[in-house]
Amino acid sequence: MADDGMVMNFSIGEYSLGTKFVFKGGRWKDRLQAKKSLQRRRERRSRDEPLTGSNAVPTKFKETVSNDEVPRPSRRQRLNGDQHMHSRSHNTATKPKEVVSSLFTYNPKVEPSVAAQTKLEDISPPDPSNAPLPASASPFTPLGLSLFLSTHLTQNLSLTAPTAIQKAAITQLLKDDSDAFIQAETGSGKTLAYLLPILQRILALSKPSSELPADGADKAGKLNRSSGLLALILAPTRELTHQISAVLTRLLRPLPWLVAGTVTGGATKNHEKSRIRKGINILVATPGRLADHLENTEVLDLSSVRWLVLDEGDRLMELGFEEEIKAILKNLDDRQGKKRTGRLEILGLPEKRTTVLCSATLKMGVHRLGEISLKDAVHIKAGAKTSTPSTNGQDAVEKKGQETEKAFLAPAQLKQSYIVVPPKQRLVTLAALLKRTFARKGLVMKAIVFFSCADSVDFHFEVFARKEAHLPKETTPSRQNSESNGRSRESEKKDTFYPKGLTTEASPKKTKPDLPTVSSTPTISSPSNPSLTLHKLHGSLEQKLRTATLQSFTRSPNPSILLCTDVASRGLDLPNIDLVIEYDPPFSSDDHLHRVGRTARAGKEGRACCFLMPGPEEGYISILRLCAGGDSGYVKGEDAETVMKKGFTPQITPTNTKPTITPQQDKWDSCATTYQLDIERWVLDDARAGELAKRAFISHVRAYATHVVAERGFFDVKALHLGHLAKAFALRDRPGEMGRGGGGGEKLGRRRVDGGGDRGDGNGRGGDEERGGSGGGGGGDGNDAARKMHRKMMEQARGGAGEFNIG
Numbered sequence: 001m002a003d004d005g006m007v008m009n010f011s012i013g014e015y016s017l018g019t020k021f022v023f024k025g026g027r028w029k030d031r032l033q034a035k036k037s038l039q040r041r042r043e044r045r046s047r048d049e050p051l052t053g054s055n056a057v058p059t060k061f062k063e064t065v066s067n068d069e070v071p072r073p074s075r076r077q078r079l080n081g082d083q084h085m086h087s088r089s090h091n092t093a094t095k096p097k098e099v100v101s102s103l104f105t106y107n108p109k110v111e112p113s114v115a116a117q118t119k120l121e122d123i124s125p126p127d128p129s130n131a132p133l134p135a136s137a138s139p140f141t142p143l144g145l146s147l148f149l150s151t152h153l154t155q156n157l158s159l160t161a162p163t164a165i166q167k168a169a170i171t172q173l174l175k176d177d178s179d180a181f182i183q184a185e186t187g188s189g190k191t192l193a194y195l196l197p198i199l200q201r202i203l204a205l206s207k208p209s210s211e212l213p214a215d216g217a218d219k220a221g222k223l224n225r226s227s228g229l230l231a232l233i234l235a236p237t238r239e240l241t242h243q244i245s246a247v248l249t250r251l252l253r254p255l256p257w258l259v260a261g262t263v264t265g266g267a268t269k270n271h272e273k274s275r276i277r278k279g280i281n282i283l284v285a286t287p288g289r290l291a292d293h294l295e296n297t298e299v300l301d302l303s304s305v306r307w308l309v310l311d312e313g314d315r316l317m318e319l320g321f322e323e324e325i326k327a328i329l330k331n332l333d334d335r336q337g338k339k340r341t342g343r344l345e346i347l348g349l350p351e352k353r354t355t356v357l358c359s360a361t362l363k364m365g366v367h368r369l370g371e372i373s374l375k376d377a378v379h380i381k382a383g384a385k386t387s388t389p390s391t392n393g394q395d396a397v398e399k400k401g402q403e404t405e406k407a408f409l410a411p412a413q414l415k416q417s418y419i420v421v422p423p424k425q426r427l428v429t430l431a432a433l434l435k436r437t438f439a440r441k442g443l444v445m446k447a448i449v450f451f452s453c454a455d456s457v458d459f460h461f462e463v464f465a466r467k468e469a470h471l472p473k474e475t476t477p478s479r480q481n482s483e484s485n486g487r488s489r490e491s492e493k494k495d496t497f498y499p500k501g502l503t504t505e506a507s508p509k510k511t512k513p514d515l516p517t518v519s520s521t522p523t524i525s526s527p528s529n530p531s532l533t534l535h536k537l538h539g540s541l542e543q544k545l546r547t548a549t550l551q552s553f554t555r556s557p558n559p560s561i562l563l564c565t566d567v568a569s570r571g572l573d574l575p576n577i578d579l580v581i582e583y584d585p586p587f588s589s590d591d592h593l594h595r596v597g598r599t600a601r602a603g604k605e606g607r608a609c610c611f612l613m614p615g616p617e618e619g620y621i622s623i624l625r626l627c628a629g630g631d632s633g634y635v636k637g638e639d640a641e642t643v644m645k646k647g648f649t650p651q652i653t654p655t656n657t658k659p660t661i662t663p664q665q666d667k668w669d670s671c672a673t674t675y676q677l678d679i680e681r682w683v684l685d686d687a688r689a690g691e692l693a694k695r696a697f698i699s700h701v702r703a704y705a706t707h708v709v710a711e712r713g714f715f716d717v718k719a720l721h722l723g724h725l726a727k728a729f730a731l732r733d734r735p736g737e738m739g740r741g742g743g744g745g746e747k748l749g750r751r752r753v754d755g756g757g758d759r760g761d762g763n764g765r766g767g768d769e770e771r772g773g774s775g776g777g778g779g780g781d782g783n784d785a786a787r788k789m790h791r792k793m794m795e796q797a798r799g800g801a802g803e804f805n806i807g
C-alpha cells in the first residue's frame with residue numbers, strides 16, 4: 001500500500017542503530033523528541049544497556065531510512081583515488097563533513113606531450129600585426145583626409161600614420177556611400193577607422209576642406225549644433241560608449257562648432273533630453289537607451305542622420321539588442337523615405353545613409369546583424385583590397401566571413417602561454433604567478449585576471465586583499481612592511497577603499513551598498529613592489545562604481561591588477577596592459593581573442609596566459625594555437641610546478657639586490673601549502689568568507705556548463721572533479737553538501753551540474769546560438785540548462801547589471 005502522507009506505526013528493532021534515520025511528518029516537537037530518544041538509545045546501546053519499551057521511538061512518523069552510513073561503491077570513478085583525504089567529522093549531527101586534502105598528492109597527471117615545453121625563448125615573435133604603418137610610407141593626407149585634420153592628428157594626438165585597417169576604411173568610406181563591414185583584429189584602431197572618414201565628410205559639408213584655415217577657426221561654416229544629428233554610433237556597453245565619446249571629443253577639440261554627445265543607461269534621462277534639445281551632431285549611444293528616447297523624447301529627430309555605425313556588432317547581438325536595433329533602423333528608414341526638406345538640401349547631405357558594421361570576430365550574430373542593417377555592403381579588411389559590394393548585408397558578412405574566419409587571429413606579437421594546473425593547485429598557482437609577475441617594480445605595470453563569474457571575482461578579491469595571519473615571517477615581505485609601519489600583524493582588517501571621486505551612497509534601488517573595489521594586496525606585493533593595488537570589476541556592481549573603478553585602474557600610476565569577468569573583455573582600450581591571465585578559460589574562442597586583445601594593442605608588446613586543467617581541457621591548447629596562427633604563433637607551455645617554485649621561493653628584500661633564500665623559503669611546496677591552509681582556515685572561521693567561497697564555487701561550476709557547444713568537449717562539466725576543485729576555493733565542505741545562502745537553498749549535487757553536458761542529439765543548435773556563438777552542431781536537449789543559464793546571465797547583464805557583460 002502506498003504510504004503517501006500516512007502515519008505508520010513500526011518498530012525499528014531490526015535496524016542497526018548505526019543506520020541513519022530521517023524523520024518526516026508529524027509535529028516538529030515530536031520529531032525532535034524522536035531524534036533525542038534515538039540518540040539516547042544509541043548511547044545506552046554503546047554502554048550495553050538493554051532497550052526498554054519507554055525508550056522506543058515514538059511511532060507517529062513517516063520514516064525513511066538512509067543508507068548514507070552503509071559502505072557503498074563510489075558513484076564516480078576517482079581517477080587517482082581520494083583515499084588520501086582525511087574526512088573529519090566533528091559532531092556529525094550538526095556539522096557537515098570536512099575534507100582536508102594535500103595540495104601535492106593524488107593529482108591527475110599532465111600528459112607528457114603537453115607538459116613538454118615549447119622552446120620559444122629564442123624565437124623572436126613575429127612583427128606586430130596591428131601596429132601603425134611606417135609614417136613615411138603612409139601618412140594620413142593621401143588617404144583623403146584634409147590637411148587640417150591630418151595636422152591635428154599628428155600634432156595633438158601624436159598619430160603619425162594610420163594602421164592598416166584605418167588606411168583601408170578611410171579610403172573606402174571617403175570614396176562612396178556604400179554600406180561597409182569593417183573587420184579587423186583587436187587593438188588595430190577600428191574606432192578611428194570609422195570616425196575619421198565620417199568627420200572628414202562632415203567637415204567637407206561645412207566647407208571644402210582645402211579652404212579650412214590651419215587653425216580650423218571657420219566659425220562661419222554652414223554646419224553647427226543646430227544643423228541636426230548627422231551621425232549615430234551604437235555600442236553595446238556604457239563603458240564603450242564613453243570610450244568612443246572620449247576619442248570623439250579629442251578629435252573635435254579644434255572644431256568647437258561641431259557637437260558630440262552620449263546617451264547611455266547610466267545618466268538621468270532629463271539631463272540627456274536637455275542636451276539633445278540644445279543640439280548634437282554626432283551621437284554615441286547604447287541601443288536600449290536610444291530606443292527609449294525615440295519613444296519618449298520628441299526632440300530627438302533622426303531625419304538628418306547620414307552615417308550609422310554599429311560598433312562591436314557581435315556583442316550588440318549577444319546582449320540581445322536586435323529588437324532595439326530594428327526599431328532604430330525602422331525609425332531611420334521611415335525618416336529617410338520622406339521627401340527631403342529644403343534644409344537638408346542646403347546642408348548638402350548625401351542622399352543615402354551609410355551604415356557601417358564593425359566587429360573583430362565573426363559570430364552568427366554578426367551575420368544576422370549584417371542581414372538586418374546592411375545593403376550592398378563592401379567588406380573592409382586590413383591589408384586586403386576591399387571587396388565588391390554584394391547584394392545584401394548578410395552575404396557580405398557571410399561570404400567574406402568564410403574567407404577570413406581563419407585569418408581572424410590574436411595580434412601576431414602577442415606572447416601566449418598556458419599552464420596545465422591540477423584543480424587543487426589552481427589558487428596557489430595563480431597566487432604564485434601574480435607574485436612572480438609583480439616581484440619587482442617596473443617589470444609589469446598592469447595585469448588583468450579573467451574569471452567566469454562575478455561571485456568568483458568577489459571571492460578572489462577578498463582572498464588577495466586580506467592580510468595573511470599564519471604564513472612564516474620570511475615568506476611575507478608585505479607583512480614585514482606592515483609591521484614596520486606599526487600595523488598589527490594579526491589584524492585581518494583589509495586595506496580596501498572606494499576608487500577616488502566616487503560618492504559611496506547606494507542607489508535608491510539597492511538595499512545594500514556595494515563594497516569597496518580597490519585594495520592593497522599584502523600577500524601578492526613584495527618589498528620591492530609594495531604599492532601594488534588590486535581592483536575588481538563585474539556587471540553586478542553599480543554603474544558609478546564600475547566607471548570609477550575602471551578609471552582608477554586605468555589612471556593608477558602604481559602597478560595594478562584587475563580581477564574581472566568578461567565585462568572588461570570587449571572593446572575597452574585600457575592603456576599599458578602587459579599581461580592578461582585567463583584564470584577561468586574563455587566561454588568561446590572568440591571570447592579568448594577579445595580577452596587577450598586587451599594587451600598587445602596598436603603594435604605594442606603583450607603577454608597572455610591561460611589556465612587549463614589536466615584532462616579534456618588540455619585539448620583546448622589546439623584552439624589556443626589556432627587563435628595564435630597555428631605553427632607560426634607564439635604559444636608556450638608553462639609548468640605549474642615551476643610557476644609555484646618561482647612564486648613561493650626567493651623573496652628579494654629591498655636592501656639586497658641578490659635573492660636571499662632562507663631555509664624555509666627553500667621549501668616552496670610547504671610555503672604553498674601554508675598559503676593554501678591559511679586561506680582555508682579563514683574560510684572556515686569567518687562565516688562571511690565561507691559564504692563567499694561557496695557562492696563562488698557554485699557559480700563557477702554553473703558558469704562552466706555554459707561553454708559554447710563547439711568547445712564543450714574540452715569543458716565537460718561531468719569530467720570536473722568537484723572535490724578537488726572545491727580546494728581551489730579553499731573549501732573543505734563536500735561539494736554535494738554546499739547549500740546556498742546558509743542552508744535551505746539550492747545544493748550543488750552532481751545532478752545539478754549535469755545540465756550543460758553533452759547529451760544532445762546532434763540536431764539542436766544548443767547553447768551556442770543562445771550565446772550568439774560561432775560553433776555549431778551538437779547540443780540539443782542536454783544543452784537546455786546551459787541555454788537557460790546563459791539566458792539568465794544575459795538578462796542579468798542587461799537588466800540587473802545594465803547594458804553590460806556577464807556579471
Ligand SMILES: Nc1ncnc2c1ncn2[C@@H]1O[C@H](COP(=O)(O)OP(=O)(O)OP(=O)(O)O)[C@@H](O)[C@H]1O
Pocket residue numbers: 132159160161162163166184185186187188189190191192360570571572573597601602
Ligand atoms: N594610427 C594610430 N597610430 C597609433 N595608435 C593608434 C592609431 N590608431 C589607433 N591607435 C591606438 O590604438 C589603440 C586601439 O584602438 P581601438 O580601441 O580603436 O582598437 P579596436 O580595433 O577598436 O580594438 P577592439 O577590437 O579591442 O575594440 C588605442 O589606444 C588608439 O589610441
